[in-house]
Amino acid sequence: MEKLSRNSRVVAITKILMENSNRIIGLNNFSELLNAAKSTISEDIVIIREVLEKLQMGRIETIAGAAGGIKYIPGIGQEDSKKFANELCELLRDETRIVPGNFIYMTDLMYNPKIISKAGVILSSMFKASEVDYIVTVETKGIPLAYEVARNLGVQLVIIRRDNKVTEGSTVTINYVSGTSGRIQQMSLSKKSMKPASKCVFIDDFLRAGGTAKGIKNLLKEFDSELVGIGVLVDNVGVNKKKTSEYLSIVELQHIEETDTLEVNPSKLMS
């Protein structure tokens, strides 16, 4: 291929980095694709690193050694996070979202790529990729968000099913008590889906009493694996979380049943 100008090279490198979040890319890959010396590519990367940091758009890390290279770590500035959390609160502060049984309809938000891609960057930046092997979620509503976090951290997604599926092969199934309803429910995970001794982060749309999180902790034990973090879009602060431990959220919601109002605010992490 003909030689490209620096302007053109930085565009191509930026694009490739964005598409490979938290994955190490050797400089020779860029060097071959763009027909430029490694030293030239290194200079290009300095430019990209500087502008991403200046505009708080994430950062680039250099990994030394034979398997070394660079990796892009998605990020978002404090101001942008705050703005996003406030916009989300505005969308949630809508009483028509209340559905019978003290539930909040938020499917439209959870399936909106514009919202979920940004929430995914915020939640992923709360965890260190090097310390996470899998992002775990339970079907269905949290899947797009969990997928975004997994993509940003460059790790595999694992989806726990509510029932046994023929396409999953052998599965491990546990019973757990839903903190909200008090009823016994099931969770099922394919034996092939996880290596032993893995560190997992649970991502979901909504945290109520934390019964699901507790169930996941127990299910992961069956895989000799560990739950190292929990991140949710919305934390229902009205419910006492005695069933779960530490977790992170973007917004906090409280539904006051008596007056049918919704109180929604950014979480402390966002302010």
Place this chain on the structure above:
Amino acid sequence: MEKLSRNSRVVAITKILMENSNRIIGLNNFSELLNAAKSTISEDIVIIREVLEKLQMGRIETIAGAAGGIKYIPGIGQEDSKKFANELCELLRDETRIVPGNFIYMTDLMYNPKIISKAGVILSSMFKASEVDYIVTVETKGIPLAYEVARNLGVQLVIIRRDNKVTEGSTVTINYVSGTSGRIQQMSLSKKSMKPASKCVFIDDFLRAGGTAKGIKNLLKEFDSELVGIGVLVDNVGVNKKKTSEYLSIVELQHIEETDTLEVNPSKLMS
């Protein structure tokens, strides 16, 4: 903010475009963020457009008029598509994937962001964003892929449930006949999830007899909406698709039960 160099501006613009696939962004947004004249930004965009096209990394369209601006349309070159399809075939050509009941275990692939993000670009480029209102899928395994297609096309994702959920409010439920098992199953969709007269594309992991696709077509009719396309990762070519019409796939798979072998090849679109 201080003025940035062209090198730095093109990095920032590229990043913003990638994060807003198929969404029109007015030049004044870049102009304000980067403290540069619109004419300067226009020149930056010419550079980005040229290198993306040269490296077959998608394209930039200019939209004229008051609500105009530019938008990025993700794309992948023919060679890269082919290579990806061949790698996918290699991964699928593994007899340990066969699970009892003539099913193929492919959960690991469907939940792998590296694979799904590329497959999402390939499938999204087969549809015109301007002619799609929603990407529709049915829980669970196809959700990450459907989400990627929706993100690339800049449209909302809609997930059809197998059961009624309390958090969904009022739903429309239909019965359909699974083409594979011959059994009657249910699909359920929240009434709030779709505007009438919408055009929808159905994305899924695996197409067998097409019973699910036919069910979705009928369910969409209840929303006065239309199924305008079907895209899947794997087409089970061993099964006669009498239940469905046109569809697109990335790879074709045939499981020969007698010898327990898997025949997997790129679809015609990929060659």
